Amino acid sequence: MIDAAGLRVMKAIADEGSFTGAATSLGYSQPAISQMVRRLEQRFGTVLVERVGRHVRLTEAGEVLARHAVTVLSALDAAEEEVGAIAGLRAGRVRLMAFPSSSASLVPRALALVKARHPDVVVTFTEAEPPESLAALRAGDCDIAVAFAYEGVDVGRGEDLEPFVIRKLLDDEVRLVVPANHPVAGHGVADLAEVRDDPWIAGCPRCRGHLLSLAKGAGFVPDVAFETEDYVAVLGLVAEGLGVALVPDLILGAAQTRGVVALPLTRVARRHIHAVTTPDLQRVPAVRATLDALCEAAAATRPQHAATPVPVG
Template sequence: MESSTSGALTPGPPATELDSGALRLMGAIADTGSITAAAQRLGLSQPAASQQLKRLERRLGMPAVERVGRGVRLTEAGLILARHAKTVDRALHAAVDEVAALAGLRSGRVRLAAFPSASSTLVPELLARLAAEYPGIGVTYLEAEPPEAVAAVRAGEADVAITFSYPGDPEDPHRESAVGLSVHELGPDPMRVILPAGHRVAGAGSVPLHELRDEQWIAGCPRCRGHLLGLCRGSGFEPTITHETDNVIAVTALVGAGLGVALLPSLALAAAPLPDGVVARPTDNADDRALHLVSTSHAQHVPAVAALLRIAAHLPSTARMTDDV
């Protein structure tokens, strides 16, 4: 038997506690013209549907249905709710589909940050592999030096950062700046001495830095300059720095012109091949810089971000790009 929901109801303020279940019930009643049939469609018992309807009407402060013969019909308030029920139902189904797509990596977005020399070496291969495995994942990219990239992850402006650190760097952003973040070493980025091909030590397998104590040096960014100073001082001399530029092509051109020697990471050299008359040689110092992946501690729980981290951690190009230089 249909339950009657007519009777005195205390007028109340506009409802702010409507739930999707109540709206779906109104939509089913509109379609079937019956509380019993609506309950069956939704997998509810008739008493449970009637109780849900009564709670809804109490929240509304007005009836949502009225009896007509052996059935019921919606009041004006009920018609409004039924109309919105279809919109809510579509939105719920869309939300479920989108979450399922994320879990299945058919969609999602990752915000990546990395330093300049990674932009033309590691990043293109990483994004190509991600696109090949998960074409539905979108990526936005920010080029930033390690301190700014770590700060972007902490501020929620990036999901993952590819960074580097030098051994013994007192301003290493992976220390205090990265507390609470997840930092994993990606691999080494060997440092190379850049020399004119005719230099007296250019034919050596590796170059002791103290052999270059009397040379003029070309330095790079402030952190790279600091690393160079530390290495040279550790080898017993203060380098004479005559030129400074962040432009790797300019550095190698200056070396080719006989204006000095330089120390550059292998990824930078992979991004800008050496000109004729210039060679790169390893040093005999333990001076390789390390590459890192930085993310939030919960990044592994975000499917798209976890996919990028997994691919980045297994990039064979890390070793290949540094070993081929």
């Protein structure tokens, strides 16, 4: 099959009117043009260039090629330019999935960073809990999944074996949230055993699993009175004195609620927040830029919470 190089040569000959001119205009030597024309001619089985005295003229077939050359070459240029735009971050689309509580501050900050640096990169964002986002990543329906894994209990270690690339964003400390008038509220620090008989308010299924795991470590089975995926609701329920809850720091930083006190646990529990992608996607410029932005956004949010061990809503 014919390739584009031949067409470029034919067009250059048509434009310049001579082999030498075409050669210099393309940055080639003159024999390169001679040979290319000869190859094309025996490939097509017909004469393309008529050598008339000093200079050359295209035959009918040669003019056909030169005419089509502009179409092909412009389409080729367009393709190259478009891909170059993606590679050069002057374009590109990143499909980001993140768990709901990350969308409060971490993700918006990252998106703002990306937009500031690469205005033409569009990041689409979908909320999804970690199992779902990872499945989407596996299926090729998303490019970056922001996921969390509870220290010890979760698959955080196990999934390192997956063909995923994991970038650590935050270590999110989990705090005990109690009503402001709760007996332990003033302690400054709390042990799970101190509230073993309180009713519990559980968050998402995996958070509930974490709670059960921690409680088991402390030697009790929690009385889960409510379940809701909405952490604002969790805090509201606590504020009304309907129970206590474990709430990650990240959420406390975003959703302030009056009437509750968040206490660090004596046996510190954390969840790790990661940005997950694939080795391939990691090398896509727009994806890499978004990952970088996520890391920076995480670094910017971390000290804020580390400095406020006892935030009061």
